[in-house]
Amino acid sequence: MSIEHFLDNSISSWMAGVGQHSDIVMSTRIRLARNLNGYRFPLAFTEDEAHKIDQSVSATLLDASDELDMQFSSIHIKDVSELSRQVLVEKHLISPKLANSPMTGSVLLSNDESVSVMVNEEDHIRIQCLFPGLQIQEAYAQADVLDRVLDKELPYAFDEQFGYLTSCPTNTGTGLRASVMMHLPALTMTKQMNRIVTIISRLGMVVRGIYGEGSEALGNVYQVSNQTTLGKSEEDILADLQSITEQIIQKEREARDALLKHSANTLEDRLYRSLGTLSFARIMATDEAARCLSDVRLGIDMGLIEDVDVSILNECMVFMQPGFLQKYAGTSLNTSERDMFRAKLLRERLQKEEKQKTKGEESE
Template structure:
């Protein structure tokens, strides 16, 4: 497939899932860090070694009889800055890989659920994603790819340490499990700092929507494990499962309390956000993210029924700078991006309105906004 195929939509079809967790959990990701034995790690290797690693990995994937997926190969240096940026916005590659100017590449499955990054911080980063809260499914998918590649590739491994990686925090299983959650009520009630501190004590980390170093955008947070050494894969998955379930429970409790104690104010906040998204001519990324978060909360609380959570998920990605410029078909300055962002969101919500009839407020008559 061509790179344009992966730039067409902000979210793939498998993201459009509704289950008992999808009101809070957006997606689940499993990432395995691996290095090839006999090669220096990416922090110290030469361009020639990088090329050898890339060829070995690519051949192993193409020649494997155990992988059912068909992968498309893209060399990072052959992609434009905008194309790289969009892949980052879609969580298909990391910002670190996007910044590579030497040999680095990515192999993507056709449905975008599997991304294999080559020569990022480690020789291999196997990433598998699922919609909502499906840790075991994502791990089984990642483990299947890992086992298929291990048949052909000699991994750097020691019995006393496990898988060897560039960063000490990944040594051991090399497994990072993360759950991306929308937590507006915990944020509004000022509980997130307490939760973040508690997560740190439990060996977990809470980051923004684009991982390490990124800011919280639209009340979306990633919760992931920090420790990979001394724990089995099952231990890590069980820890993340338990912690995420507790956060989900707390978010639901916070939403219920907000509706009970400040229901009218919360509804007003939600409908004002919807009014801004459907009428504004200029929207910064911060204001748009806040409004999208409030509207999504309204959807989850069943105050808004003419817009879907899947549409909100797509808007969160497509309002990012890379997608906006792809949508506009030209390079945009920041002020122009604010104008195009507002236009794109107005058009998206107008299309939704054509297919759904109206908005209902709790205890109110029907509204047509």
């Protein structure tokens, strides 16, 4: 499948707005870091080593398509434009690290984009599985199948005492990073997030923004993931994340109930004002668009706004990003041009949704 399939479609399977607790948990991600025995880590390897690793990993997965019942497309990072790389980052299919790597590297993507295997990122192999809603065990099971297929053909760098060896010591051990992407507007509005972040960090977890380490919580979207990979089993890491996630979900629900009980009119006014802004604004910066989309999503989840599909909002969160905007525009855009084009795309997408609903109602 050509790269255009992955670039032209802003919606991925993990954005479907389904799965357990999907009104709060947008997606679950499992990532396994692995390195091949006998090669230096990407921080120090040569271009020749990078090329050999890329060929070995890609060939193994492509040959195993029938065994995995999954078709992969291999995309060589050096063969795609800087803008295309940015779009792949915005869709969470590759990391900024891989997008900016000067060495030979690639990503193998499943057709539905739920599986992404990055080659020669920070480590030789990064297996990533993205599922909608809260599906920690399901996503891990998929990653484990891929891991076993690769391990059967390629010798991993493994130490009996330390576990899987990785470029960054914080990944050594299981090499497992499990995370959930959560929409937490009520906890943010009621100013509880700082306290929750502090508590979570004491429990060995970390809270980051929508694009992981170093990013901001755009649109009240946070990633909660394990911080420790050494000294704990995969089962314990997953169980801890499940438990903490369920507690945060409960706190978010309580905060939403409190907002409805004590300031329903003010809340509803804010949410509908945001819907109006998305529907009619002519200029929108990224942070304003994210805030408005967050408000409308909250309104949908609380049953206050009924005429918009939540999956449309997930799609909008992706295509409002700079890379996608310029991909759609077919040209480079400066900041002010992006703000105008972003507003235009958001208006058109919401109007398209409204027309489709009206047409469906008329045909009934």
